[in-house]
Amino acid sequence: MLYHVTMDVKIPQDLPAAERADILAREKAYSQDLQRQGKWRHIWRVAGHYANVSIFDVRDNAELHEILSALPLFPFMEIKVTPMLRHPSAIREDDS
Amino acid sequence: MLYHVTMDVKIPQDLPAAERADILAREKAYSQDLQRQGKWRHIWRVAGHYANVSIFDVRDNAELHEILSALPLFPFMEIKVTPMLRHPSAIREDDS
Amino acid sequence: MLYHVTMDVKIPQDLPAAERADILAREKAYSQDLQRQGKWRHIWRVAGHYANVSIFDVRDNAELHEILSALPLFPFMEIKVTPMLRHPSAIREDDS
Amino acid sequence: MLYHVTMDVKIPQDLPAAERADILAREKAYSQDLQRQGKWRHIWRVAGHYANVSIFDVRDNAELHEILSALPLFPFMEIKVTPMLRHPSAIREDDS
Amino acid sequence: MLYHVTMDVKIPQDLPAAERADILAREKAYSQDLQRQGKWRHIWRVAGHYANVSIFDVRDNAELHEILSALPLFPFMEIKVTPMLRHPSAIREDDS
Amino acid sequence: MLYHVTMDVKIPQDLPAAERADILAREKAYSQDLQRQGKWRHIWRVAGHYANVSIFDVRDNAELHEILSALPLFPFMEIKVTPMLRHPSAIREDDS
Amino acid sequence: MLYHVTMDVKIPQDLPAAERADILAREKAYSQDLQRQGKWRHIWRVAGHYANVSIFDVRDNAELHEILSALPLFPFMEIKVTPMLRHPSAIREDDS
Amino acid sequence: MLYHVTMDVKIPQDLPAAERADILAREKAYSQDLQRQGKWRHIWRVAGHYANVSIFDVRDNAELHEILSALPLFPFMEIKVTPMLRHPSAIREDDS
Amino acid sequence: MLYHVTMDVKIPQDLPAAERADILAREKAYSQDLQRQGKWRHIWRVAGHYANVSIFDVRDNAELHEILSALPLFPFMEIKVTPMLRHPSAIREDDS
Amino acid sequence: MLYHVTMDVKIPQDLPAAERADILAREKAYSQDLQRQGKWRHIWRVAGHYANVSIFDVRDNAELHEILSALPLFPFMEIKVTPMLRHPSAIREDDS
Numbered sequence: 013m014l015y016h017v018t019m020d021v022k023i024p025q026d027l028p029a030a031e032r033a034d035i036l037a038r039e040k041a042y043s044q045d046l047q048r049q050g051k052w053r054h055i056w057r058v059a060g061h062y063a064n065v066s067i068f069d070v071r072d073n074a075e076l077h078e079i080l081s082a083l084p085l086f087p088f089m090e091i092k093v094t095p096m097l098r099h100p101s102a103i104r105e106d107d108s
Numbered sequence: 109m110l111y112h113v114t115m116d117v118k119i120p121q122d123l124p125a126a127e128r129a130d131i132l133a134r135e136k137a138y139s140q141d142l143q144r145q146g147k148w149r150h151i152w153r154v155a156g157h158y159a160n161v162s163i164f165d166v167r168d169n170a171e172l173h174e175i176l177s178a179l180p181l182f183p184f185m186e187i188k189v190t191p192m193l194r195h196p197s198a199i200r201e202d203d204s
Numbered sequence: 205m206l207y208h209v210t211m212d213v214k215i216p217q218d219l220p221a222a223e224r225a226d227i228l229a230r231e232k233a234y235s236q237d238l239q240r241q242g243k244w245r246h247i248w249r250v251a252g253h254y255a256n257v258s259i260f261d262v263r264d265n266a267e268l269h270e271i272l273s274a275l276p277l278f279p280f281m282e283i284k285v286t287p288m289l290r291h292p293s294a295i296r297e298d299d300s
Numbered sequence: 301m302l303y304h305v306t307m308d309v310k311i312p313q314d315l316p317a318a319e320r321a322d323i324l325a326r327e328k329a330y331s332q333d334l335q336r337q338g339k340w341r342h343i344w345r346v347a348g349h350y351a352n353v354s355i356f357d358v359r360d361n362a363e364l365h366e367i368l369s370a371l372p373l374f375p376f377m378e379i380k381v382t383p384m385l386r387h388p389s390a391i392r393e394d395d396s
Numbered sequence: 397m398l399y400h401v402t403m404d405v406k407i408p409q410d411l412p413a414a415e416r417a418d419i420l421a422r423e424k425a426y427s428q429d430l431q432r433q434g435k436w437r438h439i440w441r442v443a444g445h446y447a448n449v450s451i452f453d454v455r456d457n458a459e460l461h462e463i464l465s466a467l468p469l470f471p472f473m474e475i476k477v478t479p480m481l482r483h484p485s486a487i488r489e490d491d492s
Numbered sequence: 493m494l495y496h497v498t499m500d501v502k503i504p505q506d507l508p509a510a511e512r513a514d515i516l517a518r519e520k521a522y523s524q525d526l527q528r529q530g531k532w533r534h535i536w537r538v539a540g541h542y543a544n545v546s547i548f549d550v551r552d553n554a555e556l557h558e559i560l561s562a563l564p565l566f567p568f569m570e571i572k573v574t575p576m577l578r579h580p581s582a583i584r585e586d587d588s
Numbered sequence: 589m590l591y592h593v594t595m596d597v598k599i600p601q602d603l604p605a606a607e608r609a610d611i612l613a614r615e616k617a618y619s620q621d622l623q624r625q626g627k628w629r630h631i632w633r634v635a636g637h638y639a640n641v642s643i644f645d646v647r648d649n650a651e652l653h654e655i656l657s658a659l660p661l662f663p664f665m666e667i668k669v670t671p672m673l674r675h676p677s678a679i680r681e682d683d684s
Numbered sequence: 685m686l687y688h689v690t691m692d693v694k695i696p697q698d699l700p701a702a703e704r705a706d707i708l709a710r711e712k713a714y715s716q717d718l719q720r721q722g723k724w725r726h727i728w729r730v731a732g733h734y735a736n737v738s739i740f741d742v743r744d745n746a747e748l749h750e751i752l753s754a755l756p757l758f759p760f761m762e763i764k765v766t767p768m769l770r771h772p773s774a775i776r777e778d779d780s
Numbered sequence: 781m782l783y784h785v786t787m788d789v790k791i792p793q794d795l796p797a798a799e800r801a802d803i804l805a806r807e808k809a810y811s812q813d814l815q816r817q818g819k820w821r822h823i824w825r826v827a828g829h830y831a832n833v834s835i836f837d838v839r840d841n842a843e844l845h846e847i848l849s850a851l852p853l854f855p856f857m858e859i860k861v862t863p864m865l866r867h868p869s870a871i872r873e874d875d876s
Numbered sequence: 877m878l879y880h881v882t883m884d885v886k887i888p889q890d891l892p893a894a895e896r897a898d899i900l901a902r903e904k905a906y907s908q909d910l911q912r913q914g915k916w917r918h919i920w921r922v923a924g925h926y927a928n929v930s931i932f933d934v935r936d937n938a939e940l941h942e943i944l945s946a947l948p949l950f951p952f953m954e955i956k957v958t959p960m961l962r963h964p965s966a967i968r969e970d971d972s
Binding site: 111170193 | 877878879936937938940941957959960961962
């Protein structure tokens with residue numbers, strides 16, 4: 013099942029550099045692991061912003077929440093979730 | 109080059125049914141033709157809304173505008189355009 | 205799977221009274237049928253507004269969309285969808 | 301009498317971990333006690349957010365305020381209150 | 397129980413003058429009758445606007461809804477409801 | 493002359509408890525003194541919020557400003573002022 | 589007593605030209621008469637908008653409302669009222 | 685040339701009292717000097733707010749910016765600028 | 781003197797096609813004439829929108845208003861005006 | 877390819893003066909270097925604000941992001957990006 017998720021990152025200026033680097037490294041590993049599993053299906057950078065637009069393909073609302081709330085950057089992001097489904101005009105097999 | 113586009117459809121109640129059906133048929137054909145060309149890369153329905161989220165992969169801003177302003181539903185939609193690019197954590201080849 | 209849905213009704217003043225009454229009768233029957241099936245789990249009126257807050261329990265995003273877009277009042281409502289899940293502090297068996 | 305309440309939690313990053321854990325434990329106990337009394341009738345998690353949607357069934361506005369303002373997380377939440385009532389199409393006995 | 401209600405009136409320009417006058421006369425009579433019963437406790441005009449701020453003292457959410465939705469101007473107003481209670485610093489007997 | 497005033501209180505978490513208690517005690521005394529003089533005519537608590545709705549009856553804009561800007565909580569409140577007047581449908585003598 | 593008032597004019601496209609011209613002529617005469625009386629103390633056009641910013645000097649909220657609600661353009665304007673007073677740094681005699 | 689400027693002052697609670705007093709004294713002297721030159725033509729206090737509405741009469745956009753960005757309170761204010769001109773209905777000589 | 785102006789065009793669906801074509805032809809001629817005079821210095825289309833961003837270089841606020849309010853599309857546009865000036869980091873001679 | 881970018885600068889009050897001066901000097905050099913390359917085509921100051929409006933002419937979304945995210949002030953700015961293209965009424969050669 014598909015969800016459209018936007019994530020805006022706001023890391024406080026006073027977060028120590030080492031802690032910041034650690035969080036970002038864990039975030040990247042976490043994201044790439046989920047991408048490999050096929051659960052984080054797409055991720056794009058928004059031009060000019062420290063933000064991304066992502067598409068998740070998970071079992072249900074609970075699994076989506078479990079994944080998002082475990083993001084290392086979760087305490088530093090504004091997240092917006094939109095449930096989606098196959099569009100009747102879609103022709104691409106994997107857009108559902 | 110990638111663009112994230114949301115389209116909210118607001119067709120007036122008093123549009124004659126035949127005209128409405130004609131516009132929708134042309135919209136579908138137009139969208140599917142662009143999907144086949146690879147320019148309208150993804151399209152999803154937003155749950156509970158007469159709306160879609162789409163990803164376009166076009167040459168530049170001008171081609172995006174040419175495509176969107178020629179949509180049969182263009183006069184009846186609120187459109188929001190967000191320029192995007194490959195995310196540094198993306199692993200999928202075709203997310204750029 | 206649970207969804208929180210708000211529906212604000214805006215019926216145009218110039219809708220003929222008979223058509224209006226017909227839509228409202230079909231809306232009520234449709235809602236009560238889904239309530240009996242357990243898919244439209246709760247519905248409450250918002251005090252002072254022609255609006256409701258509802259909880260749906262359906263299979264997935266696609267079924268939610270199918271149900272909402274078939275509402276007789278769908279063309280006359282502003283709808284807001286929020287995906288939900290069991291709260292870790294909930295004690296009531298059927299809040300999930 | 302029914303009220304729809306949304307609670308968005310924003311705990312400051314610099315709250316000491318022990319104090320945070322203590323507040324959360326007291327919040328959970330407080331919520332579950334009120335759920336057992338039937339006053340906090342429903343509680344759901346909002347997917348992707350540190351937030352909940354709740355339904356309260358209390359005597360009046362004053363009791364609702366007394367309950368909400370005594371929440372251990374009250375100083376760290378944005379709260380929105382909407383008074384509700386039985387919907388004329390509701391069939392479930394306990395939706396009022 | 398007290399509720400703070402704001403009502404913004406937007407009567408369409410094309411409503412026939414006689415119909416408009418009839419609605420306004422019934423609105424006034426309805427309001428004054430409820431004021432005499434003590435249920436519509438206060439009403440003030442907002443300077444520069446076709447709008448009022450009112451305080452209702454009714455049994456519960458359901459009675460408030462019944463009163464508001466029966467207003468002759470109900471289809472032409474934007475209404476906002478805020479539940480209220482006695483303030484701990486209030487000294488006036490009838491502010492609760 | 494009547495003014496509708498809403499006050500939302502946002503006291504910073506790091507204000508020392510003694511200073512906070514002192515401000516609140518002075519706020520209450522100040523408010524009750526003005527209520528006794530008839531200048532702060534009504535005050536109600538908003539359910540679920542650290543906020544109030546008040547009605548002031550003062551000589552002019554300048555006196556209203558003098559009163560509000562001298563509130564002990566003034567630096568910690570968002571204030572909204574709406575000038576009001578007698579409503580043509582009002583029957584209560586003291587609603588003007 | 590001073591009030592800051594902004595007026596945004598939205599005349600419907602389908603208002604007959606003669607009616608429009610008549611309203612505008614009456615609006616101008618009405619405004620200039622109040623300017624001569626000293627009650628409509630200032631009026632400026634907002635660059636690029638069919639709108640004005642005005643300063644009124646009237647007895648009280650009720651007189652302000654009486655003047656604004658009698659504007660020939662009143663049904664076609666969005667009005668915003670802000671009560672004002674002499675600024676402690678003002679040196680000009682007539683800014684109060 | 686005329687500009688309508690609103691200034692909302694937000695001085696942080698932790699600014700030392702002496703620094704605060706110094707800034708305010710310099711702000712007042714700066715404002716009154718510009719008022720005497722006829723460049724800061726009007727200034728009014730907004731009732732209930734630490735804010736003002738001002739009218740500037742300066743040579744051009746650049747001079748306006750030079751004046752505003754040199755305000756001692758500039759780092760602590762939200763400023764909104766609206767370019768204005770003589771209204772066709774104005775009768776007062778100096779409203780342009 | 782420079783102004784940044786955004787124009788969003790909303791032509792009603794029911795405007796007769798001939799009238800629409802005539803307005804658009806006059807709008808284009810009017811714009812190009814002002815561009816040739818150097819007063820309408822830049823104009824760009826916003827991708828995906830029937831809108832433009834323009835830079836005007838005119839004598840003062842009054843000339844800007846005279847130009848904008850005479851646009852054939854003026855009754856059908858939402859316009860936003862921002863006064864601008866040379867940026868201290870600009871190196872291009874004609875950006876002022 | 878053209879992009880319209882607005883940048884609002886919010887430097888925290890507690891940034892040490894030397895660090896602030898260093899960032900601003902690097903920002904200016906960085907901007908002027910890009911202006912000389914023709915990539916940062918225009919930059920204007922917004923009157924009364926610590927903000928600019930800029931026009932970028934770059935290869936694609938990715939290059940725009942690379943430039944913006946490397947701005948020394950990037951962590952202290954709110955940025956808004958709008959993709960643009962040649963307007964059909966433009967006559968100036970370099971507005972595309």
